[in-house]
Amino acid sequence: xxxxxxxxxxxxxxxxxxxxxxxxxxxxxxxxxxxxxxxxxxxxxxxxxxxxxxxxxxxxxxxxxxxxxxxxxxxxxxxxxxxxxxxxxxxxxxxxxxxxxxxxxxxxxxxxxxxxxxxxxxxxxxxxxxxxxxxxxxxxxxxxxxxxxxxxxxxxxxxxxxxxxxxxxxxxxxxxxxxxxxxxxxxxxxxxxxxxxxxxxxxxxxxxxxxxxxxxxxxxxxxxxxxxxxxxxxxxxxxxxxxxxxxxxxxxxxxxxxxxxxx
Amino acid sequence: xxxxxxxxxxxxxxxxxxxxxxxxxxxxxxxxxxxxxxxxxxxxxxxxxxxxxxxxxxxxxxxxxxxxxxxxxxxxxxxxxxxxxxxxxxxxxxxxxxxxxxxxxxxxxxxxxxxxxxxxxxxxxxxxxxxxxxxxxxxxxxxxxxxxxxxxxxxxxxxxxxxxxxxxxxxxxxxxxxxxxxxxxxxxxxxxxxxxxxxxxxxxxxxxxxxxxxxxxxxxxxxxxxxxxxxxxxxxxxxxxxxxxxxxxxxxxxxxxxxxxxxxxxxxxxxxxxxxxxxxxxxxxxxxxxxxxxxxxxxxxxxxxxxxxxxxxxxxxxxxxxxxxxxxxxxxxxxxxxxxxxxxxxxxxxxxxxxxxxxxxxxxxxxxxxxxxxxxxxxxxxxxxxxxxxxxxxxx
Numbered sequence: 001x002x003x004x005x006x007x008x009x010x011x012x013x014x015x016x017x018x019x020x021x022x023x024x025x026x027x028x029x030x031x032x033x034x035x036x037x038x039x040x041x042x043x044x045x046x047x048x049x050x051x052x053x054x055x056x057x058x059x060x061x062x063x064x065x066x067x068x069x070x071x072x073x074x075x076x077x078x079x080x081x082x083x084x085x086x087x088x089x090x091x092x093x094x095x096x097x098x099x100x101x102x103x104x105x106x107x108x109x110x111x112x113x114x115x116x117x118x119x120x121x122x123x124x125x126x127x128x129x130x131x132x133x134x135x136x137x138x139x140x141x142x143x144x145x146x147x148x149x150x151x152x153x154x155x156x157x158x159x160x161x162x163x164x165x166x167x168x169x170x171x172x173x174x175x176x177x178x179x180x181x182x183x184x185x186x187x188x189x190x191x192x193x194x195x196x197x198x199x200x201x202x203x204x205x206x207x208x209x210x211x212x213x214x215x216x217x218x219x220x221x222x223x224x225x226x227x228x229x230x231x232x233x234x235x236x237x238x239x240x241x242x243x244x245x246x247x248x249x250x251x252x253x254x255x256x257x258x259x260x261x262x263x
Numbered sequence: 264x265x266x267x268x269x270x271x272x273x274x275x276x277x278x279x280x281x282x283x284x285x286x287x288x289x290x291x292x293x294x295x296x297x298x299x300x301x302x303x304x305x306x307x308x309x310x311x312x313x314x315x316x317x318x319x320x321x322x323x324x325x326x327x328x329x330x331x332x333x334x335x336x337x338x339x340x341x342x343x344x345x346x347x348x349x350x351x352x353x354x355x356x357x358x359x360x361x362x363x364x365x366x367x368x369x370x371x372x373x374x375x376x377x378x379x380x381x382x383x384x385x386x387x388x389x390x391x392x393x394x395x396x397x398x399x400x401x402x403x404x405x406x407x408x409x410x411x412x413x414x415x416x417x418x419x420x421x422x423x424x425x426x427x428x429x430x431x432x433x434x435x436x437x438x439x440x441x442x443x444x445x446x447x448x449x450x451x452x453x454x455x456x457x458x459x460x461x462x463x464x465x466x467x468x469x470x471x472x473x474x475x476x477x478x479x480x481x482x483x484x485x486x487x488x489x490x491x492x493x494x495x496x497x498x499x500x501x502x503x504x505x506x507x508x509x510x511x512x513x514x515x516x517x518x519x520x521x522x523x524x525x526x527x528x529x530x531x532x533x534x535x536x537x538x539x540x541x542x543x544x545x546x547x548x549x550x551x552x553x554x555x556x557x558x559x560x561x562x563x564x565x566x567x568x569x570x571x572x573x574x575x576x577x578x579x580x581x582x583x584x585x586x587x588x589x590x591x592x593x594x595x596x597x598x599x600x601x602x603x604x605x606x607x608x609x610x611x612x613x614x615x616x617x618x619x620x621x622x623x624x625x626x627x628x629x630x631x632x633x634x635x636x637x638x639x640x641x642x643x644x645x646x647x648x649x650x651x652x653x654x655x656x657x658x659x
Contacts, residue, residue, distance in 0.1 A: 056555040057424060057541065059436045060279045066423060078553045103277060103540045108554030130540075132283045134267075135275055138540070155281040157443055165280070179281060180441035 003149055004096040004124045005171035008047050009206045009227065018261055019172075019228025020045055020219070021208055022254060023100060024235050025052040025068040027077025029243050031085050037239065040251035042095050045258025050127060050230070053082060053101035060129040062183025064233040067240065079109050086121040096171075098125040098151070103138065111139055115146040125149035125171050133165050140168075155179070156190050163198045172206040173199075175226065177213065184233045185212030192225035216260025223261055231257065268457020271580060273573035276456040278543045281440045289447075290458045292363050297465060302358065309354045310469065313387065314344045316351075318470075320477035320634070326604050333487065333627035335620070336634045337607070338474055340498065347610065347639030348467060348498040349380035349451060355466030356449045357384045365447035367391045371435040373400055373428035373494070374565030374612065375407025376639055377451030382416035392416040395434045397427040400564045406643055425558045428494075428568045432542055452495025453572035456543030460572050467501025474634055475505050482632060488513040488623065491636035492615040493586065494530070494566035496575045498638035503584060513585065516575065517619035519561035520588035528560035532571040533579050533586040539570075546573040562591040562651060565612040565639075593618040595651055598641060610639030611647065 012019055022041050026034050038049050054069035054077055061069070086097060099118070106114050106128065118126065126148055131138060133152060143150045149170035154162045156179055166173045175195065177188045196207060209222045210230030219229045238253055239246045268274045268290075276286055296302040310316040319342060323335040340348040353370075360368060368390050372378030378394040385392035394411055398420045401408050411418050424430040432455075439448045453460045453467070471489070478486055489506055491499035493516035506512040521529035529535070536547035539554060549557040549569040561567045578584035589597075594611060597618035602608045609617055613636070620635045627633065641648075649656045 057429060057433050059433045059542075060281075060440065062437075070423075073555065102554075104548075104550070104554040104556075106554075107540050108537070108550060108552070129279050130277050130543075132276065132278060132280050134283070135277055153280045155279070155283075157281055157284040159284065161280075161283065176281060179443055181437050 003147070003171065004094065005048065005149055008096050009172065012047065018223035018226070019047045019206070019208055020258055020261060021048045021050060021228055021230040022046040022235050023050040023052055023230065023232030024239060025054055025065060025072050026082045026085065027054060027072035027075050028068040028236070028239055029071050030075055031077065031081055033239070033244050033246060035085055035089060036247035037250045038089060039092060040247045041254045042093050044251045044254040046254055047228070048096040048098060050098045050100040050232070051082065053079060053099055053105050055102040055105050058102060060181055062181040062233065064184070064236050064240070065182050068236045079105065083117050083121050086123060090122050096124040098127060099123055100127045100129070103128050103131045106139065111142050115142040115148055118148045119146040123148060125151050127151045127153070127174060129153060133161070133168060136168065156195060160198065162195070166199055166205050169205055172208050172227065174230065175207050175209045177209050177211040177222065182211055182233055184214035184237065188212050188218065188222065196225065216257040219257050220260045220263065268461060270574045270577035273544070273546050273576040274457055274460060275545050276543065277540050277545065278456045279440060281443060285439070285443045286456050292359060293458050293462050296359055296362055302362070306355055306358055309358065310351065314350045314354060315342060316469065317473045317477070318342055320474060322481070323605050329604060330621060330624045332625040332629065333631040333633045334629070335624060336478065336486070336632060338470060338502065338634055338636045340470065340636060340638050341607070341609065341613070341640035345376070345380045345383050346642070347376040347380065348470060348501060349377045350383070351469055351501065352451065352463050352466040352497060353377070353380040353384045353449060356462070357388055357390065360390070360447035360449070361388055363447065365445065367442065367446045368449050369393050369395065369435050369438050369446055370449045370451060371395045371428065371431035372451065373431070373567055374563065374610070375400070375404040375411070375643065376565060378416070378418070379407050379410050379414070381449050382411040382414035385416060386414045393438070394418050395421055395431040395438070397425070397431050398422050399426040400428065403564050403647060404643060427564070429556065452497040453500045453574060454495045454542060454544060454570065460544065460574055463497050464500040464504060464574060467497050468504040470498070470501035470636060471503060471505035474502065478632065478634070485509055485512055486634045487511070487627065487631040488515060488633045489636065490515045490517065490616045490620040490633060492517045492566060492612050492638060493571060493575060494519070494568045494612065495570070496572040498636055500572060500574055502636035503578070507583060514578070514583065515619060516584055516586045517615040518586055518588045519563055519566035519615060520590045521560045521562070523590055524588050529588070530559040530561045530567050530569065531588045532569065533575070534588050536571070541570060544573045546576045547571050562594065562647065563611040563615065565610070566615065587619050589615040589618045591651070595648060597621060598644070598648055607637070608641035609637055610641045611644040613638045614641070
């Protein structure tokens with residue numbers, strides 16, 4: 001077991017805890033703030049961090065992350081700068097770092113070049129929201145060759161597809177909580193016990209639920225169906241509000257969520 | 264095309280997992296109905312009685328004499344109900360939507376022609392309709408916005424990104440992700456995830472089938488060249504498709520070069536694009552080195568799109584079709600020329616095809632034949648052309 005994601009879930013299992021995975025968009029509002037926010041999140045209870053690579057046309061995102069992507073792009077963010085940041089972060093943390101990105105930003109960069117840089121910078125996994133299971137051939141060979149986990153998404157509409165998707169997902173399965181796009185929601189009405197039912201009998205792949213989880217209470221409730229939760233827009237909303245001052249606010253928010261989950 | 268919706272390396276189904284089940288459901292339904300005799304009968308009846316098909320193939324005698332080269336025929340898609348080729352595709356898709364039991368239809372629109380066609384057929388078939396349109400385009404095409412409202416559709420403005428066609432598509436995708444069970448996404452061009460590029464082409468191929476038949480009747484032969492404008496590429500695919508196997512027929516697509524392909528202000532995807540994966544398909548896109556989609560520009564809202572349908576990328580790759588670029592200025596001149604010469608005001612999109620054809624016609628022999636696909640009529644563009652020429656039509 002060498003991937004940090006596996007090590008992390010193993011540790012959480014022993015501690016009888018659920019994973020808190022948090023997201024932010026790299027370069028929003030600038031790369032220094034992103035770096036500080038990431039360290040604040042780790043120090044206050046995030047187990048893994050998804051670093052969002054801004055895309056000009058993020059079709060799976062709601063307004064919060066759309067705006068963050070625009071701020072980051074307006075600030076001149078690009079994948080080279082993100083890899084440089086990851087190199088700096090790797091001197092400070094040994095926790096799992098993932099990239100969340102649209103397929104075109106990866107493809108145009110050069111798929112092999114991308115994964116070899118992930119390997120060099122010690123990125124543990126990638127999540128590509130617009131690459132369904134059937135198109136995994138775009139990245140799978142290179143991801144495997146360079147030891148980077150590709151994490152697949154399952155949706156409330158996946159039905160019988162969920163087992164097939166889970167069989168290919170490495171690290172964990174990203175379970176989309178609701179129909180629609182990313183963004184904090186007041187209420188999540190999906191029946192997770194039904195959605196996750198097909199996975200009961202198959203080889204265990206940790207399931208983490210994301211999309212719409214906005215506070216500690218929701219995180220705690222959602223985590224009870226799964227191995228962890230993913231929070232994005234709730235974090236990005238704080239960054240939008242406080243800009244360069246956001247790291248300490250992000251830190252205290254993560255602490256409150258962690259406490260709620262560990263109660 | 265193979266069964267996974269590929270045209271060579273292009274095409275595919277690159278959509279979020281939430282949409283995959285719906286895409287498969289659509290694929291299944293389309294495969295079931297496309298060869299169904301009853302479906303085909305209903306569709307051809309709608310084409311004939313509602314859309315006014317077959318559209319005429321008009322011999323443009325004055326233009327032929329004036330240009331002094333090949334004989335010019337104009338395929339009058341502008342005479343279809345709603346004034347463009349868009350209705351062909353919408354009738355097909357919404358008939359399918361009805362068979363699938365979908366009650367709510369969403370669509371994107373650039374120039375507004377696809378939005379108008381969708382709103383029209385929704386009114387006819389009693390379906391709820393919401394059309395996404397970039398706010399920039401709503402301003403350029405306010406007449407079409409009002410037409411859609413008249414037809415009972417809700418038009419939702421999109422202010423994100425460049426507030427044009429690609430952003431309207433992004434927003435329609437987001438809507439689809441949220442309302443997947445009830446909603447049918449009626450895509451307006453030969454783009455998006457499989458089966459859309461194939462399905463939309465199949466609903467448009469009636470154009471080339473008719474041209475072939477009509478020309479066989481009047482001239483007793485195939486055309487030497489077919490010219491059509493290309494944004495996403497649906498009217499061009501429709502005009503080309505039945506001729507792909509006829510190697511003697513040159514197929515020419517006219518892209519929007521805006522203020523020139525050496526300026527940043529154009530939408531010439533084939534000339535300047537590179538392979539990427541966006542809007543559900545692998546194809547050519549105008550993008551930067553990091554895969555960020557470029558803002559594009561054309562005087563024509565309908566050609567103002569940073570990508571192109573995957574089958575065009577393939578026809579370009581294999582050399583079967585040629586793609587040329589036409590500037591705003593050339594398109595406006597062709598718009599005025601066709602109006603004065605033949606008494607036909609073309610859509611500014613279609614004027615790009617006219618301009619491209621005007622460049623090659625004089626170099627061809629008099630016994631050769633060029634068919635221009637006149638994809639739409641130009642009433643909607645009169646304001647924009649006046650503005651381009653510095654004429655103020657605003658009422659006091």
